[in-house]
Amino acid sequence: MDGVPQPLADSPQLRTLLLTDLCDSTELVERLGDAAAAELFREHDTLVLRLQQQSRGRLIDRSDGLLLLFERPIDGLGFALDYQQGLRELGHARGLRLLARAGLHVGEVLTWRNSEEAVQIGAKPLEVEGLAKPVAARLMALARPGQILLSAVAESLTQRASRELGERGERLLWKSHGHWRFKGMPTRMEVYEVGEIGLTPLRAPKSTPKAWRDIPLWRRPAALVAEAAVVATIVVGGWFFTRPEPAIAFAERDWVVVGDMRNLTGDTLLDDSLQQAFRISLEQSRYVNVVSERRSRQALTMMRKDPSGLLVNRELASEIALRSGAVAVLMPTVADIGGHTRVSVEVVNPSTQENVFVVSAEGRGGDASLRAIDAVTVELRERLGEAAITAKASRPLPEVTTSSIEALRAYALGQDRFDNGDTKTAIGFYRKAIELDPQFALAWLAQVRCYFVLNDSKSGLAALETAKSLSSRLPPREAMYLDGWSKELLAQDQALEAWTQMAAMYPDYAPAQHNVSIRLMGENRFKEALPYSINAVGVSSDLPSVGLDQLARVKLGLGDFDGAIAAANQARAAGYQASGRRIAMAAAAKRDYSLAEQALSGTEGPDSHASIERTSVAIDQGRWAEALQYAQAGLDVSGDKEAFSYRRAQFLVAIAEANMKMDPELRLRKSGALSVAALDKEGSRDVIDDANLGLSVAIFAARQGDTKLAKQLLSEISARAKKLPGLGGNRVFNELSAVADAWISLNAGDVAAAQRSVLPYMDDISRYQTRVVAMEAMKRAGDAAGAQQQQSWLRSRRGLAYAEFECGYCLQAMNVKDSNQGLVSHSAPVTGVALP
Known part of the structure; x- marks a missing residue:
């Protein structure tokens, strides 16, 4: 403050004037309330005092805005930039978005001191007048929120001295917004914008009654916009070539967040297309992981921001990165320079929101934009540490996408x-x-x-x-x-191998991890599925809630009931409400039926899927009438009679009817016939499920003593299996076929044949019904110790009884009933009785 000399009145002095205005300050007071607003403004005043002293400025006036004098224009610009940053930090601490508009001008002013008596009754200590003051005021009023506008003379002097701002000076963008006329001023004035990359709006101000754009008739608006973009981009390009070379601690398989691309070409067609192209190009790398747009949207939702139409700028992208564990933020820009397309990418440290380095490339020709993206991506990957040979091996975008924008x-x-x-x-x-x-x-x-x-x-x-x-x-x-x-x-018998290879090649690609885990779980290989499920829950997964639900299913199959409940609760908290079913299954498996009922009551509305768990939990407690009601309710809402859910619901009702000493034959025949018929439909995606449902019906029919129906279904399904891709090599299909065949053999009194049928499947991944029929065969063979061993196996794996999901959990009710059985008392096949 002492650096500003005290001139006499009538002695014009050349000074830099900065006027600022805190945007929407009145609404801010209404939103916060008087007390909180007063505290905020006290911190605001402290910020202004600190920056004023730091920038050697003199505060002339303040209310909602500020009027300051500076000896040198660069000091005024430094104050304006620091003030904008300080406002962002004040707002961020309170969950607010604080922005100010600013106008900077250099011109002659008259200053004089008021008398002490005048100051005591409210006058300012120092008065400032002169044409420069309204010019600065017009610039400030014209600026958009967060924008700093300068007169031509101020721009010339500040840009020349911008190196004095250190690294910040290298991050500045300068842009001309053309010539403007201000009310009451005879000559037009060129207006410039200056600001930091990624933070300044870099948009032309809107005309007002006191300031309007002066455009010659011969100048087309589109041409003027393009020229302004070229000017701004040339400055950026100059900075790119003189950029510093700091480093970033980036390791293989670290994650990056991609912010929204800034399009300075004026061609809106490039907005979404080049953003997508940049992602595709970068995702060819197995060294760099890219947080998906879906995951970014989820992060924005957790930040209580509406992702629709929201521009993911440097600040938002940095917060997304911090929430998702990403190491860097990438801010792409595309511009047209002399007919060539330049793509630039700023690599930003999300903790500080400062640039680490910038890469850029130009493209020429018909697909210039895509060529530029390919070139900049290769350089970016190399700068992040990827081997040049692998970075350059990626195929050009026109080959792996399209040359059509x-x-x-x-x-x-x-x-x-x-x-x-x-x-x-x-x-x-x-x-x-x-x-x-x-x-x-x-x-x-x-x-x-x-x-x-x-x-x-x-x-x-x-x-x-x-x-x-x-x-x-x-x-x-x-x-x-x-x-x-x-x-x-x-070719479903080859699916697991394909997904496993992909998961090994792309260990951070959640869909591959999900699909391997699902395939392994389908074969009762829960222990092998566990690491894949854990990987799928990674912080940057597209659907962490689905991954958590899958982890709950794996833990249930392994008998870790508390772990399953914890994972399912996390999934439900993350928005996956279907995880209530996993909680119910795990709670029932540990015989906490109160928690199971509570979890199932949280399933809103009629649900054919939840009816399976409701039926099983009721059977688990011996509440047969309720089980039948739940099964029937599931049938009522199972949908079209052509749907798989309808066929499965018929089977579930048949199981419940058997427990009520009702004859389930008609429903069994209907469910089995529909499943077999579905196998003849070309292009059905439920082939495996329908085949396994038909086999499950055959197993249950045989256990009910209906050997004829069991044989018929087994024969018809086996004949079709030879024509259907993937069934012949499917472990679950082959094992359920063996179980059905074993029960048919037992009904014929051939215990040895029954034992031979299931012997190949008596291993660590046996299905629950395999052990049930093995126990019955051992009992009939007089092997009490062997039968007792199988009974212990069944009782110790109640989690598996609930977790097996062949044909959409169609055998869950049977499994649960068997988990409560003593030695199976099945001396002879009898129809119309409860499950043995």
């Missing part, structure tokens, strides 16, 4: 709709992408996913065949994903 934009819009749960609209965008480029393999693969979500197997398989024919045009990871789903749908 329009098709890429349609694909990006489809991805956005799919991630938001609007699958039907997503398909429309994917179709549009394919119309624009029929060779766009990623769009075909996306359609496969959508059709199967919508249960349109016929369309899904057709899209799958096209995607397979174009697999050479997919990025490596997506090519493996396509192969996994191809095996899943057309």
Whole structure:
């Protein structure tokens, strides 16, 4: 403050004037209340005093805004930048968004001191007047929130001295917003904007009654915007070439968050398309992991922000990174420079929101944008530590996506709709992408996913065949994903191997980890599934709630009931309400029926899936009438008679009827016949489930003494298995076939044949019903010790009784009933009685 000399009145002095205005200050007081607002403004005044002393400025006036004088323009700019940063920090500490507009001008002013008597009655100690003051005021009023506007003379002097600001000076963007006319001033003035990369709005101000854009008739608005972008980008480019070279502690398989791309070209078509292209290019790396857009949206929701239409800037991207465990933030920018496309990426430390380094590249030719992205991605990966040979081995974007920017934009819009749960609209965008480029393999693969979500197997398989024919045009990871789903749908006996290979190649790709775990669980290999489920729950997983639910199922199968309940509670807290079913199963398995009933009561509305657990828990407690009611309720809401859920519900009612000493024959025949008929439907995605449901009906029919129905179903299903892909090598299918055959042999009195049937499956991953029929065979063979050993096995694995999920948990009720049995008392096959 002592650095500003005290001139006499009538002695004009050249000074820098800075005027600021705290945006929406009145609404802020109303929102916070008087006391909290007063505390905030006291901290604000402390900030201003500190920055004023630091920048050698003199505070002339303050209310909602500030008027300061500086000897040098660079000191005024330094104050303005520090003031904006200080406001962000004050607001962040209170969950507020504090922004100020600022106007900076250099001109002559008159200053004079008021008398002590005038000061005592409220006058300012120092008065400032002159044309420079209203000019600065007009600039400030014109600025957008968070924007610093300068006059041409102020811009010239500050840009020349910007090196005095140190590293901050290297991060500044300068942009001309053209010539403006201010009310009451005879000449026009060029207006500039200055601010830090990623923070300044970098948008032209809006005209007002007191300030308006002066555009010659011969100048087209589009041309002016392009020119301003070129000017700003050239400055950025100069900074890129003189950037410092700090390092970042980035290791292999660390995560990055990608902020929204800033498009300075004026071509809105590039907004979504290049953002998507940059992600695809970067995701070819097995060294760098990219937090998905879906995961970013989830983080924004947890931050209580609406992700729809929200610009993920440096600040938001940094907070997402801190929440998701990412090491770096990437802020991409695209600009047009002299007809060439320049793509730049700022690598930001999320803890400090400061740039670590910047990479950039230019593209030329018809697909200039995609070429520039490829080049900048390679350099970025190398700078983050990836070996050059692997970074450069990635295939060009036009080869693994499309050379059509329009098709890429349609694909990006489809991805956005799919991630938001609007699958039907997503398909429309994917179709549009394919119309624009029929060779766009990623769009075909996306359609496969959508059709199967919508249960349109016929369309899904057709899209799958096209995607397979174009697999050479997919990025490596997506090519493996396509192969996994191809095996899943057309050769299920090979699916586990395909997913396991993908999980090994991409250990941080949650879908691969999920699918390996599901496959292993389906074969009762819960111990092997555990590490994959744990991996799928990683902090950067797209769907952590689904991963937690899967982990609960694995722990249930391993008999860790408390661990299963804890994981399911976490999944439910994260939004996956279906995990209430896992809580119920684990609680019932440990015989905490009160908790089980409580968890099931949390399932809102009629639910054909929850009816399975309700029926099983009732059977577990010997409440047969209630079990039948729950099973019937599940049948009532099971949907179309063509649906698998309807066939399964019929079977569940049959089991409940048997426990009520009712004859289940009609329902068994109906459920079995429907399952067999479903195997003849081309393109059915429920082939394995229907085959296993039919076998389960055969097992139950044999246990009820209906050997004829059991034989008929076993024969018909076995004949079809030879024609259906994947069934012959499926362990679960073969094991359930052996169990059905064993019960048929027992009914015929051939104990030795029964034992031979199930002997190959008496291992660590036996199914529950395999051990049940083995126990009965040993009893009939007079092997009391062996039968007792099987009984102990069954009782010690109540978690498995609930956790096995062949044919959608269709055998759960039988398993649970058997877990409570003593030695099976089944001396002869009799129809119309309770389960043995």
